[in-house]
Amino acid sequence: MTKHRRTGPRIVTFFHDTEQDFDCDVKAIDCIEAVDKFIALEQKHGIKTTYNVVGKIIETQPELIAKIRNAGHELAFHSYSHDTNWRPEIFYNEVESCRRVDPQVQGYRSPRSQWDQTTIAAEVANQFGWTAESDKASEPYFISDSLVRLPICMDDWYFFTDREDKTAWLDNFEFQFERRNTLAIGFHDCYAALMGNSLFELYDGVIQRAKDYGAIILPFGELATCFAHENGKANLPNHSTAMNNGKAHESALGDFRFRFNTDQILPFYPDRVKNFARKMIPNALLKR
Numbered sequence: 001m002t003k004h005r006r007t008g009p010r011i012v013t014f015f016h017d018t019e020q021d022f023d024c025d026v027k028a029i030d031c032i033e034a035v036d037k038f039i040a041l042e043q044k045h046g047i048k049t050t051y052n053v054v055g056k057i058i059e060t061q062p063e064l065i066a067k068i069r070n071a072g073h074e075l076a077f078h079s080y081s082h083d084t085n086w087r088p089e090i091f092y093n094e095v096e097s098c099r100r101v102d103p104q105v106q107g108y109r110s111p112r113s114q115w116d117q118t119t120i121a122a123e124v125a126n127q128f129g130w131t132a133e134s135d136k137a138s139e140p141y142f143i144s145d146s147l148v149r150l151p152i153c154m155d156d157w158y159f160f161t162d163r164e165d166k167t168a169w170l171d172n173f174e175f176q177f178e179r180r181n182t183l184a185i186g187f188h189d190c191y192a193a194l195m196g197n198s199l200f201e202l203y204d205g206v207i208q209r210a211k212d213y214g215a216i217i218l219p220f221g222e223l224a225t226c227f228a229h230e231n232g233k234a235n236l237p238n239h240s241t242a243m244n245n246g247k248a249h250e251s252a253l254g255d256f257r258f259r260f261n262t263d264q265i266l267p268f269y270p271d272r273v274k275n276f277a278r279k280m281i282p283n284a285l286l287k288r
């Protein structure tokens, strides 16, 4: 078998669909513990990720939300109710209900990646900036004037359902890594609660592999902001003030500047990769 070429940098986003017992026969307390373990692994690796959390959980579990935010991770919505009968009639209202829970959160992801034009219309009307779903496209694009679609690459479903063991799943990651510039990789709190260590070992393994391959690891919101900025639309909803004001911009992006320090990451890569990185990453950030 031919070994895949290992080139970088790719941009990798790790995300967590955090839904506890809303659509899964599991104990909520075990899911909360799973989030603790995800956060601990992320701290060990020094990475920031995105937690897509069901709106009702955000509403009722402030301690959990504080833990996620205090660890520096991005909070986004994973619908309001994660209704077990997830159907188009409720798509619009679910987005609206999320906005009532929090006026600032920038991102939305639908349960089971099932969405339609009413989802998009609701996201635009409620000033969301990004939407992460399964998509025929493999790279970010504007799905409407103000909304960035961030395609999902893979998640832990095949591992959870035993269709892939750790080796096969990581091989698939490697296969995708070779073919895409951006990869969004998802893990569920409820699967972790049911599977225990094997899922955390998988997560630890894929983070390590992404780092070994020179990936840039960042949350959805930062990728969306970057993408919008580079494509001449600096006014993503909920980031408009930040992007229009130099100082606020810097603080909104936090250690993002550090991650994209050219002196640190680019000299090791061939020109085509540098060009890719320069295209993806705002010049203003690269120069820092």
Ligand SMILES: [Zn+2]
Residues within 6 Å of the ligand: 017, 019, 078, 082, 110, 111, 112
């Ligand atoms: Zn879900």
